[in-house]
Every structure is written in structure tokens, then in C-alpha cells.
Amino acid sequence: MSQRPDPAAFPADFLFGAATAAYQIEGSTTAGGRGRSIWDTFSAIPGKIRDGDTGEVAADHYNRFRDDVKLMADLGLRSYRFSIAWPRIQPGGRGPVNQQGLDFYKQLVDELLANGIEPWVTLYHWDLPDELEQAGGWPARETAERFAEYADLTAGALSDRIRFWTTLNEPWCSAFLGYASGEHAPGRHDQAASIAAVHHLLLGHGLAVQALRGHGVEQAGLTVNLYPVTPVDDDPAVLDVARRIDGLQNRLFLDPVLKGAYPEDVRADLAPLTDFAFERPGDAETIATPIDVLGVNYYSRHRATVSAMPGVAQGGVAGPHGDPTAMGWEVDPTGLTEILVRIKDDYREIPIYVTENGSAYDDEVVDGAVHDVERTEYVASHVAACADAIEQGVPLKGYFLWSLLDNFEWAHGYAKRFGMVHVDYATQERTVKDSGRWYADFVRSHRDLQR
Numbered sequence: 001m002s003q004r005p006d007p008a009a010f011p012a013d014f015l016f017g018a019a020t021a022a023y024q025i026e027g028s029t030t031a032g033g034r035g036r037s038i039w040d041t042f043s044a045i046p047g048k049i050r051d052g053d054t055g056e057v058a059a060d061h062y063n064r065f066r067d068d069v070k071l072m073a074d075l076g077l078r079s080y081r082f083s084i085a086w087p088r089i090q091p092g093g094r095g096p097v098n099q100q101g102l103d104f105y106k107q108l109v110d111e112l113l114a115n116g117i118e119p120w121v122t123l124y125h126w127d128l129p130d131e132l133e134q135a136g137g138w139p140a141r142e143t144a145e146r147f148a149e150y151a152d153l154t155a156g157a158l159s160d161r162i163r164f165w166t167t168l169n170e171p172w173c174s175a176f177l178g179y180a181s182g183e184h185a186p187g188r189h190d191q192a193a194s195i196a197a198v199h200h201l202l203l204g205h206g207l208a209v210q211a212l213r214g215h216g217v218e219q220a221g222l223t224v225n226l227y228p229v230t231p232v233d234d235d236p237a238v239l240d241v242a243r244r245i246d247g248l249q250n251r252l253f254l255d256p257v258l259k260g261a262y263p264e265d266v267r268a269d270l271a272p273l274t275d276f277a278f279e280r281p282g283d284a285e286t287i288a289t290p291i292d293v294l295g296v297n298y299y300s301r302h303r304a305t306v307s308a309m310p311g312v313a314q315g316g317v318a319g320p321h322g323d324p325t326a327m328g329w330e331v332d333p334t335g336l337t338e339i340l341v342r343i344k345d346d347y348r349e350i351p352i353y354v355t356e357n358g359s360a361y362d363d364e365v366v367d368g369a370v371h372d373v374e375r376t377e378y379v380a381s382h383v384a385a386c387a388d389a390i391e392q393g394v395p396l397k398g399y400f401l402w403s404l405l406d407n408f409e410w411a412h413g414y415a416k417r418f419g420m421v422h423v424d425y426a427t428q429e430r431t432v433k434d435s436g437r438w439y440a441d442f443v444r445s446h447r448d449l450q451r
């Protein structure tokens with residue numbers, strides 16, 4: 001075992017938690033008046049999801065949420081990050097609230113609060129109401145306006161009991177995997193549309209933050225997925241690929257939100273695809289509406305090379321160093337410290353929460369236990385990387401393990417397991433993995449220091 005974190009390195013109010021997302025765990029996709037989302041439609045198309053899996057049952061959390069909250073309480077989690085399914089609140093993406101949908105989240109939140117667990121909500125973790133996709137989806141400006149309306153309705157009902165609000169989860173994925181590579185719902189292959197989607201996602205974020213303010217929300221922000229980008233060598237062509245990947249992956253999102261403008265070099269890179277005609281006066285200011293917290297999802301480091309890869313002009317991402325996870329992702333805790341420090345150095349000292357970090361491995365249940373040595377090592381070393389960032393002056397306030405439960409891993413279906421808790425999909429039995437036990441012990445020892 002390499003580096004083990006010291007609980008005393010984390011401030012007393014540091015939020016240690018776990019994260020999930022609605023479509024990945026809830027199931028019950030037609031219950032309680034829920035409308036159809038782009039993921040229902042996409043996963044019904046043969047060949048899109050491994051083994052033809054869908055989110056119809058998932059981890060059956062919709063029916064088992066009370067047991068799942070009890071499990072979180074037993075594990076000693078201080079916070080739980082979950083997402084609200086927009087089509088449960090507004091089945092067609094517009095119009096009045098579907099009360100049954102809202103009630104589900106009210107009950108979930110009340111159960112969390114009763115167990116002393118801080119609820120952390122994400123409004124959009126990729127499940128766009130299908131009707132809005134039919135009307136143009138994120139490449140259409142109207143979707144940003146509909147999103148703000150949904151944020152307004154939801155905060156109107158839940159801001160009395162939820163402090164932390166995230167607008168979007170990983171807009172990079174929604175825009176580029178959804179509209180350019182087509183690996184994710186809605187599965188479109190239109191590069192120009194994907195850039196318009198970036199803009200309207202960010203615009204929707206800004207408008208939603210304004211709507212949240214109207215309900216007195218004081219902890220609002222968005223979650224981005226960041227990667228340190230390391231060139232494989234110092235060949236000028238490779239350095240330029242690294243600049244481009246960093247631009248599209250990191251700066252295209254951080255700059256408009258934290259600095260008020262898209263990076264000029266990325267605009268120039270994208271000029272062959274789009275003239276940015278979707279921008280209107282005032283949009284830049286809306287996108288840069290002040291936020292209180294920045295959510296960072298971190299999984300791995302990208303290594304830039306010049307070998308041809310789809311999606312990135314004249315270059316791409318090289319293979320991982322060392323033993324990768326079951327996703328093929330390089331394991332590099334130092335990369336987490338690096339991106340956290342970069343936000344402080346290149347942007348500003350905004351409070352940061354690691355809203356996702358975790359790893360998939362091919363787990364086996366043996367005699368009622370899962371001895372996931374590699375995941376335990378992954379979690380411990382990344383929590384230690386958070387301590388390093390704090391030591392370097394980063395205002396890091398929390399860490400959420402991805403994920404509480406094994407779940408529907410998008411295009412990979414149920415084949416990839418990220419949970420600290422194993423789910424047997426045939427019986428829905430939950431088994432805490434060794435990594436989950438390690439994390440629970442660590443969180444408990446942090447809490448005990450406060451006694």
C-alpha cells in the first residue's frame with residue numbers, strides 16, 4: 001500500500017460523502033408520472049448500450065431509498081450527492097410540477113436529514129426530458145430557458161431543506177459525448193451542434209443559478225470534469241495537441257464560468273466548425289453569474305500524443321501508464337492535487353468540492369465479501385491527494401466517492417462497477433465492499449477527532 005491519508009489533515013466541517021445519479025440507480029422509469037428521458041430512448045436502441053442494458057430497474061433505489069439511506073448512515077457518511085430526474089418533476093420538460101415526482105425527492109431528503117446526512121443535489125445529471133430533445137435539445141437555446149424554469153420550480157419546493165445545489169454535472173459529457181461522438185444520449189453526431197450545446201448548457205447553468213438565488217440558495221455551483229493534460233514529449237506538435245485537449249476539456253468550461261469569456265485559442269481551434277452565432281449580448285455575463293462552490297470530478301490524467309484519434313484534430317490521448325482500472329483509465333492521484341492547485345493558481349480561491357472520484361474494477365463476491373484491494377488503494381491514495389491539495393492552500397471543502405452503489409454505467413451498462421457497495425442485480429442485495437469499509441472507517445476516524 002502506498003500513501004494513506006491522515007484524517008487530521010481535513011478541517012472539522014469537511015464533507016465526506018458518496019455520490020450517485022438518478023438514471024444510474026433509481027429504476028422505476030414510468031412510476032409516479034415520470035416522463036421519458038433521452039436515456040430511456042437511447043438505451044432502447046439496439047447496440048447503444050453494452051448487453052442491451054437499460055435503466056429500467058437499475059439498483060431499484062426508487063423503491064429502496066429508505067434502506068439505502070440507512071446504509072449510508074451505517075457507513076457514517078456526512079453527505080450524499082444525488083441527482084433529480086428532470087422528467088419526474090416536469091415529465092415533458094415544461095409546464096407545472098408533477099407532484100408525485102417532487103414528493104419522491106422530498107421523502108428522500110427528509111430521510112437523509114433525519115439520519116444526519118447533508119443532502120447535496122444535482123439538477124441535471126444527463127436525463128433530459130425526451131420532448132425537449134425532440135424540440136432541439138441542448139443545441140437549441142430554448143432548452144437553457146426550460147432548464148432555468150425547472151430549477152426555479154424545484155428550488156421553490158426544496159430550498160428549505162437542501163443547502164447545496166449543483167446545476168449541471170459534467171457539461172463536457174452532455175455536449176461532446178451526447179452530440180458529437182454519439183456515445184451518450186441523445187447519440188447525435190454533429191460537431192457544430194455540440195459547440196452550441198456547450199453554450200446553451202452553460203447559459204442554462206447561469207440562468208439556473210439566478211433562479212436558485214430567488215429562493216435564497218447560498219451554496220450554488222456546477223460540476224465539471226477536469227483532467228491534467230500531459231504531453232508525451234516536447235515535440236511542438238504534441239505540445240499543441242496538449243493545449244487543444246486542455247482547451248476543450250478544461251478551459252472551455254472554467255474560463256466562461258470563472259473569467260467571463262471563452263478562451264481565445266479554443267475559439268480559434270473551433271472556427272472551422274462554428275462561428276459562435278448562437279452567442280447573444282449578455283450571455284457571457286449570465287454564464288459568469290457568481291457561484292459559491294465549484295464541483296470537480298476527477299478520475300484520471302490525459303496524456304496527449306499526435307496519433308490520429310477521432311474527435312480531436314491531429315492528435316489525441318495516448319494509452320495509460322501503469323495498471324489502468326477496468327475502464328482502461330490511468331490511476332494517478334497526483335493528477336487530482338494538480339488540477340485542484342491549478343484552479344487556485346489560474347482562476348481563484350473558490351471553495352471546491354471533489355464531487356466525484358472513484359474507480360471500476362471487476363469485483364467478485366466471495367463468501368459475502370468483496371476484497372477490492374485495488375479500489376481501496378485508489379480511494380485511499382486519492383483522499384491523500386486531497387490532503388496534499390489542502391496543504392498547498394486549496395480551499396477544498398469536501399469529497400464524494402463515486403459511487404455509493406454499483407450502477408448503470410451509461411454506455412457500459414451494468415458491466416462496470418464503481419460502487420463502495422456491491423449490488424447483486426438479480427436480487428438487489430447490497431454488500432459493502434472492503435473499499436467501502438475502509439472509507440467508512442476513515443470518515444469515522446475524522447468525525448471522532450471532532451468529539
Ligand code: FCB
Binds near residue numbers: 169170173
Ligand atoms: C462520470 C459521471 C458519472 C459516472 C462516472 C464514472 O463521468 O458523472 O455519472 O458515470 O463518470
